[in-house]
Amino acid sequence: MRKFPLPALLATILMGLSTLPLAAHCDALDGPVVTAARQALAKGDVNPVLAWVKGEDEAQIRAAFARTLKVGALGPEAKELAETYFFETLVRVHRAGEGAPYTGLKPAGLDLGPAIPAADKAMASGDLKPVFELMHGVLKPGLEARFKEARATRSQATSDPASGRKAVAAYVDFLHYVDGVYQAAAGGGAHAEGAEAEAHAAPAKPEPHHQH
Known part of the structure; x- marks a missing residue:
């Protein structure tokens, strides 16, 4: 049985959930990282942004924060430039911590599709039901x-090899779609990969039903 890559299956499933990569959410001027940075600068307290970077990057962010406050005190124009520098530094370091490239700050008001706003709304309201309904609506079709x-x-397959192959291909597609979604929902990782390998070690080939 041919094994289809699970990432490709998941990409197909998730395509309808968002029109932009999740990175755009973190990189946007109205995203959570920059929002935390604005709050930190307004209070003169760096702590709100430190959760967005790894521990080993904390010193770099503290230094950038201190420079931003110092330069920002020189005047409105200097303040704007200094804050932009801090936003860019924070987002770049945050993205590097995720092992992802930094491609610049994105404008506010981007269309992030339904998934990210729904997830943020659930976090704010404590109600996960709309997210469940959204995910179900994408997965079900x-x-x-x-x-x-x-x-x-399978029901239409004949003794013709081409017909049998078509049945097998559709069976494999269905099997891996289900398995790919399950593995992603279960958390993936080494355990999931081991379970997947075991599940497909000796797959059963569907027997074509002969039509007379």
């Missing part, structure tokens, strides 16, 4: 379509 295709091609 893909799951149903693959299931129906696998069932249909």
Whole structure:
């Protein structure tokens, strides 16, 4: 049985959830990282932003914060330039800590699709139900379509090898779609990879139903 890459399956599932990478949320001028930076600068307290960087990067952010406050005291224009410098530094270090490249600050008001706003709203309200409904609405069509295709091609398969291959291909697509979603939801990692390998070590090939 051919094994299809799980990341490709997950990308298909999640495509409808957001029109932009999650990075755009963190990099935006109205995103959580810059929002925390604005609050820190307004209070003169660096602590609100330190949670967004790794411990080994804390000294760098503290130094940048101190420089920003010092330069910002020179006047409005200097303050604007200094704050932009701090926003860029903080976001760049945050992204590096995630192992991701920094591509510059993004403007406020970006269309992030439905998923990220829904998740943020759930965090604020404490109600996760809308997120469950959103995820279900995206998963259900893909799951149903693959299931129906696998069932249909199996029932219509004949002794012709091409017909059998079509049935097997649809079966494999359905199987890996389900497994890919499950592994991602279960957390992935080494344990999930081991379970996946075991599950597919000796896959059962569906027997074509012969039509007379």
